[in-house]
Amino acid sequence: MKEYQGTGRRKTATAQVRMMLGTGKITVNNKPFFEYFPVEYNREIALKPLKITETLGRFDIIVKTTGGGQTGQAGAIQLGISRALVEFEEDLRAKLKPEGLLRRDPRMVERKKYGQKKARKRFQFSKR
Numbered sequence: 001m002k003e004y005q006g007t008g009r010r011k012t013a014t015a016q017v018r019m020m021l022g023t024g025k026i027t028v029n030n031k032p033f034f035e036y037f038p039v040e041y042n043r044e045i046a047l048k049p050l051k052i053t054e055t056l057g058r059f060d061i062i063v064k065t066t067g068g069g070q071t072g073q074a075g076a077i078q079l080g081i082s083r084a085l086v087e088f089e090e091d092l093r094a095k096l097k098p099e100g101l102l103r104r105d106p107r108m109v110e111r112k113k114y115g116q117k118k119a120r121k122r123f124q125f126s127k128r
Helices: 040-052 070-088 090-096
Strands: 004-010 013-021 026-028 059-066
Touching (some): 004 070, 040 090, 070 090
Antiparallel strands (some): 004 013, 013 059
16 A cells, blocks of 8 residues: 655654555554544644645554654644645645645744843843
8 A cells, every 4th residue: 555754843843644545543653643632723733734635534644753742743743744645646735835734834942042041031130
């Protein structure tokens, strides 16, 4: 059976997505999808490409994801699924691209600067 792959990244999270035609079973890090993502918002993010292309339930998806938190991993899975769908059928690019699902989110946490409490927050200033 043909397998379609896509790698997605968001913040510090990475997701490797493998899709094959099947019944719609999704596993993330060897756990059922709904058990891995208990928050509805994160499920919506991860499955958005499948809903837009109307392919929800057509693929068995296996995901390995590391780093980041729940929302970062959901965003990484979204990009991975989008890339795998384009590999499956190039025509789906026309539906995914206007939604911005084929673009990596470039936003990252800004680094902490020396002489400051955080990236932008300063220590309290005392005049006297």
